[in-house]
Amino acid sequence: MLFAPNRFVMDWVNQKYLRRIEEVLKDLNGGQAPRVVMKVGSAPRENEPVQRSVETKPDPAALDETGRSVTEEEKSVAATVPAQSGGKPQASSHRTSGGQRRDVQVEGDIKHQSFLNETFTFDTFVEGKSNQLARAASMQVAENPGGAYNPLFLYGGVGLGKTHLMHAIGNEIVRRNPGAKVAYLRSERFVADMVKALQLNAINEFKRYYRSVDALLIDDIQFFARKERSQEEFFHTFNALLEGGQQVIVTCDRFPKEIVDMEERLKSRFGWGLTVMVEPPELETRVAILMKKAEQANVKLSSEAAFFIAQKIRSNVRELEGALRLVIANAHFTGSEITPPFIRESLKDLLALHEKQVSIDNIQRTVAEYYKIKVADLLSKRRTRTVTRPRQVAMSLAKELTNHSLPEIGDAFGGRDHTTVLHACKKIVELQETDPGIREDYQNFMRLLTT
Numbered sequence: 001m002l003f004a005p006n007r008f009v010m011d012w013v014n015q016k017y018l019r020r021i022e023e024v025l026k027d028l029n030g031g032q033a034p035r036v037v038m039k040v041g042s043a044p045r046e047n048e049p050v051q052r053s054v055e056t057k058p059d060p061a062a063l064d065e066t067g068r069s070v071t072e073e074e075k076s077v078a079a080t081v082p083a084q085s086g087g088k089p090q091a092s093s094h095r096t097s098g099g100q101r102r103d104v105q106v107e108g109d110i111k112h113q114s115f116l117n118e119t120f121t122f123d124t125f126v127e128g129k130s131n132q133l134a135r136a137a138s139m140q141v142a143e144n145p146g147g148a149y150n151p152l153f154l155y156g157g158v159g160l161g162k163t164h165l166m167h168a169i170g171n172e173i174v175r176r177n178p179g180a181k182v183a184y185l186r187s188e189r190f191v192a193d194m195v196k197a198l199q200l201n202a203i204n205e206f207k208r209y210y211r212s213v214d215a216l217l218i219d220d221i222q223f224f225a226r227k228e229r230s231q232e233e234f235f236h237t238f239n240a241l242l243e244g245g246q247q248v249i250v251t252c253d254r255f256p257k258e259i260v261d262m263e264e265r266l267k268s269r270f271g272w273g274l275t276v277m278v279e280p281p282e283l284e285t286r287v288a289i290l291m292k293k294a295e296q297a298n299v300k301l302s303s304e305a306a307f308f309i310a311q312k313i314r315s316n317v318r319e320l321e322g323a324l325r326l327v328i329a330n331a332h333f334t335g336s337e338i339t340p341p342f343i344r345e346s347l348k349d350l351l352a353l354h355e356k357q358v359s360i361d362n363i364q365r366t367v368a369e370y371y372k373i374k375v376a377d378l379l380s381k382r383r384t385r386t387v388t389r390p391r392q393v394a395m396s397l398a399k400e401l402t403n404h405s406l407p408e409i410g411d412a413f414g415g416r417d418h419t420t421v422l423h424a425c426k427k428i429v430e431l432q433e434t435d436p437g438i439r440e441d442y443q444n445f446m447r448l449l450t451t
């Protein structure tokens with residue numbers, strides 16, 4: 001029995017990996033193919049019943065109009081969500097020089113502006129292991145807004161492409177249906193608009209406006225923290241949109257349950273649809289992103305140069321882009337070719353900052369503080385679980401974020417052997433695949449240490 005955190009992941013694994021899984025199991029099982037059953041839910045601990053489980057085999061009575069099977073969870077949502085009303089309002093559209101589409105439409109007194117950035121599309125988004133799932137989910141939503149994946153909740157560290165994907169969905173919805181009314185805004189803007197509406201005694205117009213869109217895209221929802229009135233208002237808007245079959249897309253820097261100072265009912269609503277993480281890109285994806293960005297800027301970038309930058313800048317895509325821009329500008333001014341020595345010189349200050357910030361010392365302090373243990377524990381011989389796991393995480397971070405060798409890292413952790421460090425690195429890679437808690441912690445550390 002295999003468990004997937006949600007229907008989307010289950011379908012994804014079903015399509016892409018089930019055959020391979022079956023083959024491997026067959027090999028391991030002496031040539032006999034075992035029956036693989038997949039369910040939505042989590043593996044039960046001992047003596048615990050399986051929760052929220054839905055078999056992959058579609059129940060004919062539980063198929064939606066497209067023939068897709070409907071989960072129990074979806075059924076309960078669907079019961080409160082009427083089919084999307086037709087006759088969507090038409091919008092006229094013109095473009096601004098900054099690539100922003102300004103859809104202008106009069107809604108009562110309020111003009112509709114989509115604020116979509118036309119340069120953020122699926123075409124310009126580079127797919128890699130780290131964002132594959134998020135991209136696929138986004139595409140599904142763009143193809144079927146207001147459908148099964150509503151709301152779509154994209155989360156992950158800074159500068160990893162959440163906003164880009166969100167705009168890509170909006171742009172794709174409008175491309176497929178030019179009359180669709182899509183509104184992108186950062187959560188601060190929602191708050192500001194609401195405050196203004198309250199001051200002007202125009203809260204009803206505010207409500208009407210935000211409830212009239214076909215897709216509402218709210219970026220960086222974590223900024224709603226501690227803003228109770230905004231949360232309240234958003235909660236009602238959110239419900240109204242879901243009930244109207246209109247799409248809601250939200251981005252956040254963390255998993256819904258971990259948002260602090262946010263109402264529980266709102267957090268739980270976020271989990272109703274599909275929640276997907278965008279992870280930091282691995283080396284190959286960073287290289288591919290650099291090549292794509294260089295191509296967009298009409299600059300020839302050798303793969304050696306791209307590889308060099310990608311190896312040095314590991315924090316996030318925004319920094320990666322910034323570094324590339326700096327290199328291109330320098331090359332432009334000096335008429336130089338972009339080679340690794342030239343890049344090293346161009347990014348001197350940036351690299352110094354990175355190298356200065358990420359030291360083993362710094363990693364140890366950050367990890368100890370995060371897990372509420374002492375740095376001395378990390379260096380000690382103690383082998384209790386509360387200490388060994390953080391120690392392994394810290395060693396793995398030291399390997400990934402510094403240029404120290406395995407023996408040097410071992411030395412820095414109370415004189416351990418380099419094989420212990422190697423084992424820790426492997427263990428953490430493994431755990432990141434199987435344990436969402438460790439994966440989350442690791443992403444948090446990458447963010448804390450590199451931005």
Ligand SMILES: Nc1ncnc2c1ncn2[C@@H]1O[C@H](COP(=O)(O)OP(=O)(O)OP(=O)(O)O)[C@@H](O)[C@H]1O
Nearest residue numbers: 124125126157158159160161162163164289317318
């Ligand atoms: N996979 C990708 N392919 C191409 N460009 C990308 C990719 N991921 C991120 N970018 C680019 O990196 C920059 C930062 O991305 P974006 O603003 O979407 O990050 P974010 O996750 O929303 O960050 P924040 O949480 O700070 O808002 C953008 O210019 C975006 O185009």
